[in-house]
Amino acid sequence: MRIGYPCVSRLTGRTTNHETILRAATPDKLRALTRQNLADLREILRHNLAHGWLLFRIGSSVVPFASHPVNTLDWQAEFRHDLDEIGAFARQHDMRLSFHPGQYTVLNSPDPQIVRRAIEEITYSAAFLDALGMDTASKIVIHLGGTYGHKPAALARFVEIVQTLPHSLRRRLVIENDERSYTPADALWVSERTGLPVVFDNLHYAANPGPGALQDLLERVFATWKAEDGPPKVHFSSQALDGRIGNHADYADPDEFREWLARWTQLGNFDLMLEAKAKDEALLALTAEHPIPAY
DNA sequence: AATGGTCAAGTCAGC
DNA sequence: GCTGACTTGACCATT
Numbered sequence: 001m002r003i004g005y006p007c008v009s010r011l012t013g014r015t016t017n018h019e020t021i022l023r024a025a026t027p028d029k030l031r032a033l034t035r036q037n038l039a040d041l042r043e044i045l046r047h048n049l050a051h052g053w054l055l056f057r058i059g060s061s062v063v064p065f066a067s068h069p070v071n072t073l074d075w076q077a078e079f080r081h082d083l084d085e086i087g088a089f090a091r092q093h094d095m096r097l098s099f100h101p102g103q104y105t106v107l108n109s110p111d112p113q114i115v116r117r118a119i120e121e122i123t124y125s126a127a128f129l130d131a132l133g134m135d136t137a138s139k140i141v142i143h144l145g146g147t148y149g150h151k152p153a154a155l156a157r158f159v160e161i162v163q164t165l166p167h168s169l170r171r172r173l174v175i176e177n178d179e180r181s182y183t184p185a186d187a188l189w190v191s192e193r194t195g196l197p198v199v200f201d202n203l204h205y206a207a208n209p210g211p212g213a214l215q216d217l218l219e220r221v222f223a224t225w226k227a228e229d230g231p232p233k234v235h236f237s238s239q240a241l242d243g244r245i246g247n248h249a250d251y252a253d254p255d256e257f258r259e260w261l262a263r264w265t266q267l268g269n270f271d272l273m274l275e276a277k278a279k280d281e282a283l284l285a286l287t288a289e290h291p292i293p294a295y
Numbered sequence: 296a297a298t299g300g301t302c303a304a305g306t307c308a309g310c
Numbered sequence: 311g312c313t314g315a316c317t318t319g320a321c322c323a324t325t
Contacts, residue, residue, distance in 0.1 A: 104304035
């Protein structure tokens with residue numbers, strides 16, 4: 001079992017999300033930010049290795065505005081040396097990397113321009129993982145998008161669009177249940193028709209469980225991961241007690257963690273992304289106080 | 296240096 | 311139809 005956290009290391013003060021705003025985005029600024037992000041990514045991976053954390057989500061801004069016309073850099077060529085080095089390091093230590101584009105990346109929108117921009121964002125994310133030389137266990141996690149008042153049609157549209165994507169993108173994509181629209185059962189429905197693996201998120205499940213018995217859903221979710229996809233991935237987080245439903249707590253609740261860990265471990269090997277606001281501080285607290293058997 | 300406002304993009308609820 | 315929430319940090323402008 002590999003374990004990790006997203007984008008920002010609080011312990012080292014490093015982040016892969018240095019960015020700028022559009023009107024300040026010059027080639028020089030974009031170049032400098034990319035350089036900084038890659039330097040931080042390199043150091044974060046070293047720091048992670050020292051802790052035995054082999055899973056990491058790269059921030060979508062690692063190359064700021066990469067999928068926007070304002071960014072005209074040939075970043076793959078310009079940073080080839082850094083990308084090679086980071087990729088070699090990650091592969092040498094059997095790390096698994098990922099991207100998780102945000103709420104604006106919507107593949108099933110009825111608006112073709114929105115779909116086009118979503119595909120561009122996914123294309124860039126895949127190109128970055130390709131540039132690192134990562135195999136297809138390194139994934140791009142997306143949600144299923146909007147419902148537009150009619151979920152069946154919106155889900156069908158998602159399937160249709162995925163089927164038009166080139167293999168180079170499809171092989172990287174995985175889908176995740178969300179906290180208000182699409183349940184694990186919906187994601188499984190899409191998976192059956194597209195072959196995309198499903199990431200199970202416990203907090204989203206709590207907010208939006210949908211139909212199906214948990215045990216059966218988990219078995220079916222884990223079965224969506226084929227050999228070339230790597231072990232199943234899950235997202236774990238606890239509810240922020242002072243926040244709205246679905247907000248991530250600063251730290252993981254250890255009892256809840258043990259409960260889910262037992263459930264998942266029963267089903268076989270898997271990798272776990274801890275989505276806590278305290279990032280690697282939360283991971284350190286969790287693993288220090290509650291040693292994980294298979295970890 | 297500190298502080299408060301702003302930020303590519305989409306969807307949805309509430310008015 | 312329009313506005314703000316969502317979530318989040320990091321940057322940017324102003325002081």
